[in-house]
Amino acid sequence: xxxxxxxxxxxxSALLFPGLSQAASDNGPHPKNTLDKPVTVQDxxxxxxxxxxxxxxxxxxxxxxxxxxxxxVSPIGIADDKDPSRVLPAVRKIIKPWTSVGTRSQPSLxxxxxxxxxxxxxxxxxxxxxxxxxxxxAPTLILPSRRExxxxxxxxxxxxxxxxxxxxxxxxxxxKHQKIMAAYAKQLPKGVVVQFGVARDDAxxxxxxxxxxxxxxxxxxxxxxxTGRNDSAYRQTSLEQMLSINPDYLIIGNYTHPxxxxxxxxxxxxxxxxxxxxxxIFYVNPNVWSRCRGIMAAERMGQDLVNVFHGxxxxxxx
Amino acid sequence: MNRFIPFFIISVLLISLVVANxxxxxxxxxxxxxxxxxxxxxxxxxxxHEYRLPRTLLAILVGAMLALAGALVQGVxxxxxxxxxxxxxxxxAGLAAVVYMIYFPHSSISWLPAVAxxxxxxxxxxxxxxxxxxxxxxxxxITGVALATFYASTVDFLMLIKPLxxxxxxxxxTGSLWGRSWPQITMLLPWLVLIxxxxxxxxxxxxxxxxxxxxxxxxxxxxxxxLIALAIAVALTAAAVSxxxxxxxxxxxxxxxxxxxxxxxxxxxxxxxMLVGAVLLLMADLVARTIDPPIELPAGIMTAVLGAPYxxxxxxxxx
Numbered sequence: 001x002x003x004x005x006x007x008x009x010x011x012x013s014a015l016l017f018p019g020l021s022q023a024a025s026d027n028g029p030h031p032k033n034t035l036d037k038p039v040t041v042q043d044x045x046x047x048x049x050x051x052x053x054x055x056x057x058x059x060x061x062x063x064x065x066x067x068x069x070x071x072x073v074s075p076i077g078i079a080d081d082k083d084p085s086r087v088l089p090a091v092r093k094i095i096k097p098w099t100s101v102g103t104r105s106q107p108s109l110x111x112x113x114x115x116x117x118x119x120x121x122x123x124x125x126x127x128x129x130x131x132x133x134x135x136x137x138a139p140t141l142i143l144p145s146r147r148e149x150x151x152x153x154x155x156x157x158x159x160x161x162x163x164x165x166x167x168x169x170x171x172x173x174x175x176k177h178q179k180i181m182a183a184y185a186k187q188l189p190k191g192v193v194v195q196f197g198v199a200r201d202d203a204x205x206x207x208x209x210x211x212x213x214x215x216x217x218x219x220x221x222x223x224x225x226x227t228g229r230n231d232s233a234y235r236q237t238s239l240e241q242m243l244s245i246n247p248d249y250l251i252i253g254n255y256t257h258p259x260x261x262x263x264x265x266x267x268x269x270x271x272x273x274x275x276x277x278x279x280x281i282f283y284v285n286p287n288v289w290s291r292c293r294g295i296m297a298a299e300r301m302g303q304d305l306v307n308v309f310h311g312x313x314x315x316x317x318x
Numbered sequence: 319m320n321r322f323i324p325f326f327i328i329s330v331l332l333i334s335l336v337v338a339n340x341x342x343x344x345x346x347x348x349x350x351x352x353x354x355x356x357x358x359x360x361x362x363x364x365x366x367h368e369y370r371l372p373r374t375l376l377a378i379l380v381g382a383m384l385a386l387a388g389a390l391v392q393g394v395x396x397x398x399x400x401x402x403x404x405x406x407x408x409x410x411a412g413l414a415a416v417v418y419m420i421y422f423p424h425s426s427i428s429w430l431p432a433v434a435x436x437x438x439x440x441x442x443x444x445x446x447x448x449x450x451x452x453x454x455x456x457x458x459x460i461t462g463v464a465l466a467t468f469y470a471s472t473v474d475f476l477m478l479i480k481p482l483x484x485x486x487x488x489x490x491x492t493g494s495l496w497g498r499s500w501p502q503i504t505m506l507l508p509w510l511v512l513i514x515x516x517x518x519x520x521x522x523x524x525x526x527x528x529x530x531x532x533x534x535x536x537x538x539x540x541x542x543x544x545l546i547a548l549a550i551a552v553a554l555t556a557a558a559v560s561x562x563x564x565x566x567x568x569x570x571x572x573x574x575x576x577x578x579x580x581x582x583x584x585x586x587x588x589x590x591x592m593l594v595g596a597v598l599l600l601m602a603d604l605v606a607r608t609i610d611p612p613i614e615l616p617a618g619i620m621t622a623v624l625g626a627p628y629x630x631x632x633x634x635x636x637x
Contacts, residue, residue, distance in 0.1 A: 082613050101612050102344070105489055106496045108612035111344040113364045126486070129427045130497040136368050147423075236478070 041159045044124035044142045045131065053165040054119035058138075060107050061145035062087060064121040066294025067157035069094040070173045071166040077115045079107040086287055090296045113137045121160060145293065147233060150215025153293050177295050184302035185221040188309055195225040195247035197237065198286045199259035204242070204252075205234045213289055216298045220305060239264050243272060249308065250275040253286025282308045324579045328593045332378075335600040339374040340366060342604065344611035372499045376561070377603050377617070378596040379506050380495075381568060383558040385595020386516055387551040388569030389576065389588055393523040394547045395455045398577070399632065401570035402555040404462045405548065408564035409469035410441020411556055415563075416473050416487045420480045430490070431505060431560040438556030441465065442549075452541055493565035493618025495603050502561045509557040512550050513592070519547055520584035527582060565599065565618045567625020572598055574632065598624070 038051035058077035059065045065078050065087060074095040080086050082100045099115060102108035105126055112120065117138045125146035127134065134140040141163055143156040154174060161170025196213040197206040207213040209224035211233035218224055225247040227235050237245070242264075250273070252261050261281075264270045275281050284304050288297060340352050347355070347362055355366025387402045395404075402408065414437020415430055445465055449458050477487055522543050525533040533540050555569065572595035573587070580590040602620035609615065 082610070102614055105486075106494070106614045106616070108344040108607075108614050109497075110365045110369055111612040113369070114345045129430075132501075133368065133497065133499060137364055 035165070039162055039165070041141075041162050043159065044144060048139070048141050048163070050119070050139055050163055052118070054117075054139075054163070056115065056117045057119045057121065057164065058101060058112050058115055058117040059121045060101070060127055061104055061121075061123045061293075062091075062291055063145045063148070063153055063156065063293035063297070064123075064143070064160065065095065066091050066292060066296050067160040067170075068164070070157065070177075070295045071161060071164070071169045073164055073166065074098065076117065077101040077112060079104045086291060088288060088292045088294070088297050088300065090300060091292075091294075109133055109137065119163065148212060148293065149210065150212055150219055150298065153212060153298075154295070157295055173295065177299065180299050181219055181302055184299075184306050185219070187306045188220055188222060190221050191223050192249060193225050193247045194222045194249040194251060194305070195227070195245065196251040196253070196284075196289060198253045198255055198290050199261045201256045201258075202260060204237050204260050204264075206237045206245070207290065208233060208235055212293050213301065216301050217305075219298075220302055222305070239267060239269055243269060246274050248274060248278075249280045249282070251282050251284055251289070251305075251308065253284050253289045255286050325590065325593075328579070328590070328597060332593060332597050332600070335597060335604065336374055336378070339377070339600055339604050340370050343370060343607050344614075368499060372503055373495050373603065374600065376495055376498050376503055376506070377599045379503065379510070380558045380562050380565065381572070381595040381597070381599030382513075382592035383506075383509070383554040383595075384565060384568040385572030385576070385591045385598075386513065386588060387554040387558075388595075389573035389584075389591040390516055390519075390523075390547045390551040390554075391569070392573050393584060393587075394526065394544050394551075395459055396527065397455075397459070398574055399570070399629075399636065400459060401567075402551055403466060403564075403566075403569065404459050405552060405555070406441045406445055406462050406466035406469060407438045407552050407555045408559045409466040409473075410444075411435065411438035411559045412491050412564055413437055413469040413473050414440070415490055416476055419487050419490070420476055431502070433560075434563075435556050435560035438559055439552065441469065442552040442556070455544075489616065490563045492616040493559075493563035493621070494606075494614075494616035495562055495599075496614050496616065498561060506557060506561055509553065512554055516547070516550050516554075517585075517588055519543065519550075520588050523547065523584040524582075527584075563616075563618060565602075566622045567629060568595055568598060568621050571621075571625045571628050574628075 033053045033055075035051055035053060038049050040047060040049045042048070057068065057073070057075045059068065059075045060079040062078075062080070065075055068075050069091040072094060075098055077099045078087060079101050081103050084092070084100070099111070101111045101115070104123070107127075109130065112134070120134050120138050120140040122131065122134055122140055122142045123145035124142050125144065127142065131140060131142055141160070143159060144152050145156070148156065154177075158170060158174060161167050194217050195206060196217065197204050206227055208227045209218070214224050225245050227237070227245055228241070254261065270276050288300055341347055341349065343365070345365065347365065351362045352366055354360040355362035357363065384402070391402050391405065392398055392400045411434040415434040418425070418430060418433045445458070445462050448461050473491070522538050525536050525538040526540060526543065528536070530540055558565075573591045576587055576591040576594045579594075580586045598621065599617060602624065603617040606615040606617045606620045
C-alpha cells in the first residue's frame with residue numbers, strides 16, 4: 001500500500017516536474033563543524049553520540065532552554081505552548097528570538113522539521129512516543145524533564161553541556177549555581193517547613209518532597225512538609241488535608257484568579273492553619289515555580305524564598 | 319443512477335481533502351514541494367512522506383473503520399442513536415490504556431496500542447458474557463452503556479488519585495492522530511480484512527431492518543448475524559481506538575449522515591459510511607492542525623465539536 005502509493009505519486013511527480021530529482025539533490029546536509037572526537041553521553045534511551053557541534057537546537061521543554069541559556073546558547077525553536085511569556089524572564093533576556101514549535105505535550109513535528117535543526121532535546125516523559133519521528137528529523141537527546149527532581153535537572157543540564165560542546169562552561173555555571181544557592185541558604189533559616197502548591201480554580205496541587213520545587217526547598221536548607229503516604233510529585237489536597245500537613249510557610253502559585261485558595265481564605269478552618277495564623281502565606285509566579293525548572297529557575301526560586309523570609313515584596317504576577 | 323451522484327461528490331471531497339492535508343499544516347507547502355516530498359533526501363521529505371502522508375492515510379483508515387463499526391451497530395440495534403460507544407469498547411480500551419500509563423509509567427509506550435486493543439476486546443467479551451448469546455438488543459445496549467459508564471468513572475477515579483499522569487492520559491483519551499506514522503498504519507492493515515466481511519453482511523442487515531420477526535421468516539439467522547456484525551464492529555473499533563485513542567462521535571455521526579445521503583440499503587450505506595467517516599476525520603485533523611499553528615489540537619476535540627451538536631439535534635428530532 002505504502003510503496004504502491006509512493007510509486008504512483010513519484011511517477012506522477014516525475015512526469016509533472018522533469019528535472020526535479022536534480023533540484024532535490026542540491027539540498028545537502030548542513031555544513032557541520034565536525035569534532036575530532038565524538039561526544040558520547042548517557043540519555044534516557046541509552047547512549048547518545050554526536051560528532052559535530054550542534055548549532056541549530058530545538059528544545060521541547062523549558063528546563064532545556066534554561067540549560068542552554070545558562071551557557072549562553074540560544075535554541076532556534078522552543079515548545080513554549082505558543083506563549084513566549086512562559087519562558088523564564090531570565091532565560092528570555094539571554095537567548096535570541098526563537099520560533100515556537102507548539103505545545104510541549106504535542107509539539108508540531110513539521111514546524112520542527114522546517115527549522116532544520118541539528119539537535120533536538122526532548123523530554124522522556126512527554127516525547128517517548130515520537131522519539132523515532134524526532135530522530136528522523138535530527139539527532140535527538142532525550143532526558144527527563146517533567147517528572148524530574150532538582151538533582152535530575154542539574155544532571156540533565158550537565159549532559160546538555162557536554163553534547164553542545166560547552167562542558168567546561170556548564171561545569172563552571174553549575175559550580176556558580178551551587179555558590180548562589182549556598183548564599184541564599186545562608187540567608188534562610190534552617191529546617192523551617194515550607195510547602196509549595198499551585199492553585200487552580202477548583203483544586204490545590206501540593207508539590208511534595210519528590211517534586212522539583214520540593215528538591216529546591218530542601219537544597220536551600222529548608223524542610224519539606226510531610227504530605228502523606230507514597231507521595232508522587234504532585235498531590236491534590238483538600239482543605240482538611242491541608243490542616244493535617246500544616247506547614248510553617250505556605251507558598252502558593254495561583255494559575256487563576258480567584259483560585260481555590262482565595263475561596264478557602266474565607267473558611268473558618270483556614271484560620272486554624274499555622275501559616276495563616278502567623279501570616280506566612282506568600283504568593284509566587286506559578287509558571288516559574290512549576291513549569292520552568294532548571295538552573296536559573298532554581299535561582300529565581302531561591303531569590304523568591306529569601307524575599308519571603310525577609311519580608312520583601314515579590315512579584316507574583318505571571 | 320441517482321445514487322452515484324452523492325458517491326461521486328463525496329469521493330471528490332475525499333480526494334481534495336487528501337490533497338489539502340498534504341498541502342497545509344503548520345508550514346504550507348506548494349504542490350511542487352509536495353511532489354518533491356516523496357523523494358528521499360528532499361527538503362520536504364520528512365514533512366510529506368514521514369508525517370503528512372501517513373497521517374492522512376491513517377485518518378482515512380481510522381475514519382472508515384470507526385464509521386463502518388457505527389453503521390453495523392446501528393444496523394443491528396436498529397436505533398440511529400446507537401454507536402460503538404454503547405458496547406463499551408472504546409471506554410474499555412481507554413481504561414486499559416490509562417491503567418497501563420499510570421501503573422507502568424516506565425514501560426515502553428510502543429506497547430500501548432496492544433494494551434488498549436486487549437482492553438477493548440475484553441470489554442466486549444464481558445458484555446457478551448453478561449448478556450449472553452440470545453438477549454434482546456435493548457438489554458445489550460443498556461448493559462453496554464452501564465459498563466461504558468463504569469469504565470469511564472474508573473478512569474476518572476484513577477486520574478484523580480494519580481494527578482501526575484493526567485496529561486498523557488487525557489491526551490490519549492481525546493483521540494489524536496499526532497505522532498502516528500507508518501508503524502501504526504502497518505498495525506491497522508490486518509484488520510482491514512474485516513471490511514469485506516462487513517460488506518458481505520449487507521443484504522442480511524437489510525432484513526434485520528424489517529424487524530426481527532420478519533427477518534426470521536425471510537430466512538435470516540438473526541442471532542448469529544447479530545453476533546457476527548457486532549463482533550466485526552467491536553474488532554474494528556478496538557483496532558482503531560488502540561491506535562488513535564477514542565475519537566468521539568465519528569461512529570455515530572458518519573453512518574447517520576450516510577443514511578441521509580444514500581438511504582438505508584446496506585449495500586450502499588456501508589461503503590458510503592466509510593467514505594463519510596474518512597472525510598470527517600480528514601477534515602477534523604486538517605482543522606486541528608491548521609487552526610492555530612504550531613499548536614496541534616487533538617482531532618478528537620474537533621470531531622466532538624462537530625459531533626456533539628449533531629447528536630443533540632438528532633435527540634431533539636427523534637423525540
